[in-house]
Structures are given as C-alpha cells and as structure tokens.
Amino acid sequence: MGRQIYEAIVDGILGGGVYALMAVGLTLIFGVLDIINIAQGILVVLGAYLSYVLSVHLHIDLFVGLLITVPVMFVIGVAIQVLFIRPLRGRERTSMSLLATFAVALIIEGILYRFFGPDFVTLKASYITSSVYVFGFYLPYIYLYGFALAVACVAAIYLILYRTRFGRSVRATMQDQMAARLIGIDVNRVAAVTFGIGVAVTAVGGMMFGATSGGFNPNSGYDLISRLLAIIILGGLGSIGGALAAALVMTTAESLVDIWSPDWAVVVFYLVLVLVLVFRPAGLFGQRAARAQ
Amino acid sequence: MSEAPRWRHLAEPAWRPGGALVVLAFFAVFPLVFTNATVTTIAVDTLIFAASAVAWNIFSGYSGYISLGQAVFFGTGAYTVAIAARAWHLTGETVFALLPLAGALAGLLAVPLGLIALRVRRHTFVVITIAYFFIAQLTATNLSVTGGSSGILAPSPNWAPETFNNPFYYIALALLVVTTAASWLIRRSRFGLQLRAIRDDEDRAAGLGVRAMPVKLTAFVISAFATGIAGGLWFYFIGQALPQFAFDPFFDLSVVVMAFLGGLGTIAGPILGALIIEPGQQWLTLQYTNEYLSEILLGILFLVVILFLPRGIIPTGAELIAKFRARLRQRRADAAGRPPVPGPAPGSAPTGTEAGTAGSEAGTATREARP
Numbered sequence: 001m002g003r004q005i006y007e008a009i010v011d012g013i014l015g016g017g018v019y020a021l022m023a024v025g026l027t028l029i030f031g032v033l034d035i036i037n038i039a040q041g042i043l044v045v046l047g048a049y050l051s052y053v054l055s056v057h058l059h060i061d062l063f064v065g066l067l068i069t070v071p072v073m074f075v076i077g078v079a080i081q082v083l084f085i086r087p088l089r090g091r092e093r094t095s096m097s098l099l100a101t102f103a104v105a106l107i108i109e110g111i112l113y114r115f116f117g118p119d120f121v122t123l124k125a126s127y128i129t130s131s132v133y134v135f136g137f138y139l140p141y142i143y144l145y146g147f148a149l150a151v152a153c154v155a156a157i158y159l160i161l162y163r164t165r166f167g168r169s170v171r172a173t174m175q176d177q178m179a180a181r182l183i184g185i186d187v188n189r190v191a192a193v194t195f196g197i198g199v200a201v202t203a204v205g206g207m208m209f210g211a212t213s214g215g216f217n218p219n220s221g222y223d224l225i226s227r228l229l230a231i232i233i234l235g236g237l238g239s240i241g242g243a244l245a246a247a248l249v250m251t252t253a254e255s256l257v258d259i260w261s262p263d264w265a266v267v268v269f270y271l272v273l274v275l276v277l278v279f280r281p282a283g284l285f286g287q288r289a290a291r292a293q
Numbered sequence: 294m295s296e297a298p299r300w301r302h303l304a305e306p307a308w309r310p311g312g313a314l315v316v317l318a319f320f321a322v323f324p325l326v327f328t329n330a331t332v333t334t335i336a337v338d339t340l341i342f343a344a345s346a347v348a349w350n351i352f353s354g355y356s357g358y359i360s361l362g363q364a365v366f367f368g369t370g371a372y373t374v375a376i377a378a379r380a381w382h383l384t385g386e387t388v389f390a391l392l393p394l395a396g397a398l399a400g401l402l403a404v405p406l407g408l409i410a411l412r413v414r415r416h417t418f419v420v421i422t423i424a425y426f427f428i429a430q431l432t433a434t435n436l437s438v439t440g441g442s443s444g445i446l447a448p449s450p451n452w453a454p455e456t457f458n459n460p461f462y463y464i465a466l467a468l469l470v471v472t473t474a475a476s477w478l479i480r481r482s483r484f485g486l487q488l489r490a491i492r493d494d495e496d497r498a499a500g501l502g503v504r505a506m507p508v509k510l511t512a513f514v515i516s517a518f519a520t521g522i523a524g525g526l527w528f529y530f531i532g533q534a535l536p537q538f539a540f541d542p543f544f545d546l547s548v549v550v551m552a553f554l555g556g557l558g559t560i561a562g563p564i565l566g567a568l569i570i571e572p573g574q575q576w577l578t579l580q581y582t583n584e585y586l587s588e589i590l591l592g593i594l595f596l597v598v599i600l601f602l603p604r605g606i607i608p609t610g611a612e613l614i615a616k617f618r619a620r621l622r623q624r625r626a627d628a629a630g631r632p633p634v635p636g637p638a639p640g641s642a643p644t645g646t647e648a649g650t651a652g653s654e655a656g657t658a659t660r661e662a663r664p
Contacts, residue, residue, distance in 0.1 A: 036416050087600055095359045096599050099553060102546060103595030106588050113585035151306060222542060226427050229420045237416060263435045270431075272422040274409060277421060281413045 004259050007137055012252030014143045015212070017150040020247035022205035022224070023231040024154055024240055027197035031174040031238035032194040035085060035097035039105040041225025043199055046108055047073055047206020048216055049116060052123055062125050062207050063145070077199025080104055081192045105221060112218035120215035125206030128211050146208040153204055154244065155196065161240075170194055174238065180290040230273045234283055331579075333458040337530055339571040340465035341523050346439045346551040346563035347472045348519035351479060352512040353549070354558040358411070362422030365429045366517040368539035369402055370395035370524025375445040375534040376438060381622070384448040389464060392525045399521025400514045400639045407513040411506060414495070423545075427622045430540035444535035447528060461530045468526065469564070477560050479512075483637030488512055489558070530614065547571070554598050556605030565606060570594075 012173065026040045039042075047069055054065040084100045127141035134144065161167040172180040173190045183189050209224070210216055231250055235242025253272055256267040300606065320340075324333050345367065353360050373395040378388050410421040433439045479485040487508045490498035499505050528534050548563075551570050555562030577587040602609055 030416070036419070084596060084600070088603070095419075095553075098359070098361075098419065098601060099550065100596055100599045103592045105598065106592030106595070110585040110589035110592065113588065226423055230424055233417055233420045264431075267428055267431045267435070270428045273424050274421065274428070277413060277417070278409055281417070283417075 003137075005256065008259055009252055009256040010137075010139075012255040013137075013248055014147045015255070016207060016248035017147040018205055018208040018212070019227065019251055020244045021150040021153050021201050021208075023228050023235070023243040023247050024157060025201035025205075026228050027232040027235065027238055027240060027243045028157070029195055029198035030232065031240075032170060033081075033085065033097075033191050035094065035101070036097055036229070037195075037198065038101040038225060039080065039108065040199075040202060041223075042105040042108045042112075042218075042221035042227055043073065043076070043202040044048060044206045044209055044224050045216060045218060045221045046076075046112065047203040048123070048210030051207040051210055052121055052205065055123060055125070062123060062211065063149075066204060067261035068071075069207070070200050073203040074196040074200035077196040078192050080199070081195035085195065086188065086191070096136060107223075109221060115281050116218060118217050118219065120217045121210075122213075122215050123207065123210040125211070140212075142208075142211050145226060146212065149204060150208070153201060154240075155202075158240070160197075166190075166193070227269060230270055234273050234276055236283030236285040239283070239285040242283060317527040320466055324459050328455075330458065333462060335572050335575045337458055337461045337465055338575060339567055340462065340469050341527050341530070342547060342551065342571045343564045343567035344465065344469040345520050345523045346427070346473045346548045346555075346567045347469065347476050347560075348523065349517045349548040350552045350558065350563045351472075351476050351519070352509075352516035354552055354563070355479065355485060355488040355492065356509055356512055358509065358518075359419050359549065360422045360513075361419055361549065362424075362426040362429075362572070363516070363520055363548055364540050364542070364544040365406070365422075366399040366403065366520040367524035367541075367544055368429055368433065368534075368536075369399040370521030370526075371528035371534045371539040372433065372439055372445070373398045373521070374525035374528050375440075375447065378448055380527075385451045386460070388448060388529050389460070390524045391504060392464075395525030396518040396522040400518035400522070403514045403517035404510070407510045409480055411509045411513065426540060426542065426545060430536050433540060439534075439536070440616050442536060444533055444539075447532045447534075449532070450529070461526065464526055465523075468519070473560065473564065475515065475519070479515075480560060484508065484511070492558070531611075547574075550595060550598070552607055554602070556607035556609075559605065559607045562605050562607045592639075 015211050021045055022040065026037060029035065029037050029040075040103055041230065050069040050072060051062055051065050054060040054068060060068070078151065080101070084104060085097055088096045088100065125142070127145060129140070131138040132139050133139075156230050159167075161170055169185040171187055172183070173187055173194075177187055180190075209220075213220070227250070231246045232243050234250065235244070235246035250269055250272060254265045255267045323336060327333065327336070345363065347585050349360065349363050352358065368656030370392075374388065374391045376384070377394060383391065406425055410418055412424070413421065434442050439445065450457065450460075479488070487498065487503045490501070490503055491505055491509060493507055524539065528539065533536075547570065552563040553566070554569060555564065555566035574587060574591065577590060581587060598605075
C-alpha cells in the first residue's frame with residue numbers, strides 16, 4: 001500500500017510537469033490578453049498529430065521533430081491571435097474570445113477528423129516502451145525525458161519573462177495595458193508573440209501527451225482543455241508559479257485516487273477545483289484582481 | 294424624468310405583441326401542415342433547444358455571467374424523468390407529469406452549485422461551470438442508479454405513430470412560450486433591471502443597494518428549472534438517457550451560440566438563434582453523414598457571427614432599421630424644403646412641430662444605436 005502511494009506520487013509529479021507546461025502557455029495568454037484560449041486543448045492534440053506525421057511518414061525522432069513542430073505551432077498561434085482575437089472589441093470581448101477560440105477549436109477538430117479519422121493512434125519510439133529503474137521502481141524513459149524537457153521549457157519561459165527586454169514588456173502589459181501602451185510598448189505585437197509562445201508549448205505538450213496517454217484521437221482535446229482550465233483556475237489566473245503548483249497538486253491527487261477507484265479519479269480532479277474555490281475564490285496564487293469585473 | 298424614455302426603451306420587447314401572435318399561430322399550426330416525421334422531429338428538437346436558449350439567456354444574458362455548464366441541468370432533468378418513470382412504472386402520457394419534478398430537482402441542484410460558483414466572476418465562473426459539467430457527466434457514468442455508461446431507456450409512448458411527435462411538439466411549444474413569457478416579465482421587472490445592473494458593473498450595483506447574490510442565484514435557479522424541464526422532455530422524446538448525450542458539451546455551447554447569434558440579453562434573440570442553428574445543424578447532419586464537415590461549418594459560422602455580427606442579429610438589425618428611419622426622415626425633411634434636422638443631437642431644439650417629432654425620433658434612434 002505504502003509503495004503504491006509512493007509510486008502514485010512519483011507518477012503524479014512526472015505527469016504534472018507536462019500538464020504544467022501546457023497550462024503555463026494558457027495562463028500566460030490569459031495574463032497578457034485577458035482571454036482564455038479554449039483551443040489550447042485541441043492545439044495540444046494538433047501538436048501530437050504533427051509529431052505523429054513526422055515520426056511515421058518522415059521517420060524523424062520525436063524530440064528532434066520538436067525543432068519543426070514548435071515553430072509551426074508558434075506561427076499558428078500568432079495567426080489565430082491576429083485573425084480572430086485582435087478584431088474583437090467592446091464589453092463582450094471576454095465572452096466573445098471564448099467563443100472565437102472555441103470556434104477555432106471546432107474547425108481544427110473537424111480538419112483533424114478529415115485527415116486522421118476517429119481512430120486512436122499513439123506515438124512510438126524506443127524510449128517510450130523501455131523503462132529505467134529509478135526512484136525504486138521501473139519507469140519508462142519518456143516520463144523522465146518529458147519531465148526534464150517540460151522543466152527546461154518552463155525555465156526558458158521564465159528567463160524570457162524576467163531576463164529579456166521583451167519579457168519586461170510582456171510583464172508590463174500584464175500589469176497595465178494602457179500604461180504599457182503609453183510608455184511606448186507595442187501592445188499588439190506583445191499580444192501576438194505571447195499568444196504564439198503560449199501555443200508553441202503545445203507542440204512539446206502534444207508530443208508528450210501523444211507518447212504517454214496511451215492513444216489519442218481528434219476528440220481528446222475536450223478532456224485536455226477542461227483539465228488545463230481547472231489547473232490554471234486553481235493556480236490563480238495569470239500566475240505562472242500557480243499553474244506549476246496546481247498542475248502537480250491535481251495530477252498527484254488524481255493518481256492517488258486512481259489507486260482505489262480509477263472511475264472517480266477524474267471526478268476528483270474537478271472536485272479539488274470546486275472545493276478550493278469555496279475557500280479561496282481567486283485560486284491558490286491568484287490576486288484579488290482576478291475577481292474584478 | 295428625462296430618463297423615462299430610456300427606461301421604456303430598455304423594457305420594451307424586441308418585437309411587438311401582434312408579431313408575437315402571428316409567430317405563435319404559425320408555430321401552433323406547423324405540425325398540422327408539415328406532417329413529415331423528419332420535419333416534425335427537427336421541429337421538436339428546435340423547440341427544446343429554443344426553450345433552453347431562452348432559459349440560458351434569463352440568467353447569462355441578463356446577468357453577464359456566461360454559464361457553460363447548462364447541460365448539468367438539462368441532464369439532471371433527463372435523468373430525473375428517466376429514474377422516476379422507471380421506479381414508478383409510468384408509461385404513456387403520465388410520464389409528462391414528471392416534467393415539473395425534473396424542473397424542481399434541476400432548480401434545487403442549482404442552489405448549492407450557484408452558491409459556490411457565483412462567488413467568482415468572469416473567466417473563473419465560466420471554468421467552474423465547465424467543471425460542474427464534467428463532474429455531472431462523470432458521476433452519471435459512474436453511478437449505478439443512472440445505469441452507468443449504458444444509460445436508461447425511456448418507457449415507449451403508446452400513441453399513434455402517425456402523430457407520434459405531436460404531443461412532444463406541443464409540450465415543447467408550451468415550454469418555450471412560458472419560458473419566453475418569463476423572460477419578458479423578468480426583463481421588464483425590477484428584478485431584471487437589477488440583473489442588468491450586475492452585468493454592467495456588479496460592484497457599483499452592490500453599492501447602489503442591489504443584493505447581488507440573491508438576485509444572481511434566483512436567476513440561476515429559474516434558468517435551471519426551465520432547462521431541467523427541457524431535459525426531461527428531451528429524454529422522453531429521444532427515448533434514452535446516456536451520460537454523454539444527456540450531459541452533452543455540444544448542448545452547453547449550442548445554447549450559448551444561439552443566444553449570441555440572435556442577440557445576448559434580448560427576448561426574441563435566443564429563439565431566433567435556435568431557429569437558425571438547430572434546423573441548419575440537423576439538416577447538415579442529414580445531408581453529410583461525415584461529422585467533421587458540419588463541425589467545420591459550425592466553427593466557421595461561429596467565427597462569422599463573432600467577427601461580423603458581434604452583438605447578434607436583433608440588436609444589429611434594430612440599429613440598422615433605426616439608422617435607416619432616421620435617414621428617411623431626414624430626406625423627407627430635406628424634400629419639404631425645411632432646414633435639415635440636426636440628426637444625432639437629441640438635445641437640439643427644432644422649430645416647427647413636425648420637425649420637432651423628427652428631431653426627437655432621430656434622437657431616440659441614436660440612443661438605441663449606441664452600444
């Protein structure tokens with residue numbers, strides 16, 4: 001029993017790293033643009049399919065393939081922002097942007113159905129099937145590699161935000177868009193690039209998701225987006241550290257409950273969210289501003 | 294006193310009572326004229342969705358709290374009828390007697406859910422409603438009383454197959470009429486004004502003495518009640534309750550898009566949206582068996598609405614008509630050789646009596662045109 005719990009915690013933390021990466025992209029987009037990108041889930045699935053195409057048809061290694069898929073997803077992200085998010089104005093902008101990104105998600109899902117059909121596929125590589133003895137039990141290599149990669153990506157985003165000039169304009173825009181505009185920051189450019197970065201991480205997240213989830217199809221986006229939303233709300237909208245912590249809490253809670261009842265494990269995921277919000281309406285690390293109208 | 298016309302404008306329905314009667318008469322004779330089962334099936338479906346969209350609009354449209362978890366109440370209604378009919382061995386028309394119970398349970402469920410979710414605003418509220426949705430769907434899948442993933446079959450209705458859809462049609466129509474009447478009454482009432490004050494600025498509304506939580510919660514419960522009845526009716530009509538269809542993410546989004554397309558916070562908007570989207574979607578599904586095409590088309594339709602009709606058909610249409618009328622009067626005034634009415638300024642004091650009416654009408658028009 002104790003051993004099972006120990007395993008579940010390690011599982012949860014390693015899995016949490018990947019969710020953290022996808023959630024950081026989402027919360028970053030929220031912080032800068034004040035919108036929630038509902039398409040993030042299907043974009044992860046799109047990233048997974050891109051990795052799938054590269055590895056099956058062009059025989060490119062999954063990790064090497066990221067050199068191609070990350071820039072592609074970045075461009076897709078910028079395009080979505082410029083075409084569908086930027087034109088939105090007015091009081092209903094928030095709810096409109098939810099619908100706009102949902103519409104984008106529907107279109108991407110339809111296109112994926114068109115090309116790949118409803119069949120489940122998985123990513124294949126030697127390091128997905130072979131395991132290594134670590135932490136006292138056997139673990140597929142991919143979990144370790146993926147966790148390391150997720151940590152590296154989050155660290156890179158952190159460095160960009162806190163050590164570069166662009167990062168400073170992003171943070172300024174997050175704090176006060178009007179003031180940022182006044183001191184000469186090109187807010188539109190910041191918004192587009194941030195959206196691009198937020199979507200680019202789905203290439204990495206998608207590859208990991210495709211490798212570890214045991215099969216995905218165009219429909220997998222719904223489950224993903226609802227988990228990611230739960231994570232960023234729990235962490236406090238716009239808080240990167242919060243998203244990291246919440247991802248680890250959620251996936252660990254889920255894998256712990258999974259020991260007793262796999263059926264209820266997913267329910268716990270959302271139950272944690274609701275329970276936390278009863279006591280802390282702004283999430284774990286959220287500012288009060290998250291409540292302002 | 295000067296606020297009076299603006300108030301009246303806010304309270305006025307988007308269509309006139311005469312038009313409403315004509316539309317109602319059309320709906321009433323529809324199944325007698327079009328007896329084709331495929332057509333009436335789509336019609337019943339459309340009416341159920343229209344009632345749900347109106348119910349959604351009573352809460353989300355008026356209060357500005359966008360709920361993406363309305364399927365929780367739809368599914369609760371569906372499973373209430375399913376479980377009660379099975380437990381009490383009800384068949385035939387008596388099953389319809391369970392509909393108020395379906396509404397009551399959905400409304401009851403909305404109380405605790407609302408007490409938690411309505412403490413937070415905007416995105417967080419939206420996401421909590423999504424979380425509710427998933428909890429509900431997964432619970433229905435895991436419990437034994439809901440029949441798990443194989444669901445519950447409805448008792449088979451015992452009336453003539455030729456007019457099979459008619460009872461469903463008229464009950465759905467009655468539900469739509471009652472829900473719309475409720476929406477109209479709420480919009481005119483003090484309660485509706487409080488809801489819209491919350492939508493515009495909740496903190497200021499609270500400062501002015503609106504007790505935000507009870508007001509929001511009441512609207513949430515009313516909306517859940519109507520949606521629960523719609524769900525119960527839908528279950529008996531479809532003949533089966535499955536977790537993934539009773540708690541359907543597509544339902545969540547459909548009602549939202551219908552309301553947005555027609556006009557958020559208007560009375561007729563959600564109905565108009567439902568009349569456009571639901572038959573269109575059903576037709577697409579019949580035309581193209583592959584699901585992805587209708588998905589892509591629906592997505593494109595969403596984007597077109599959002600980018601080009603962001604405020605919905607009814608507000609945008611009303612705006613265009615008002616502009617057109619103002620221009621017409623202006624032209625008439627020009628033709629009569631009078632000095633042109635200084636159009637947009639409502640405070641301008643025109644000289645002649647005729648020009649006076651024209652001026653004040655143009656003023657109303659610009660007021661309505663303002664977002």
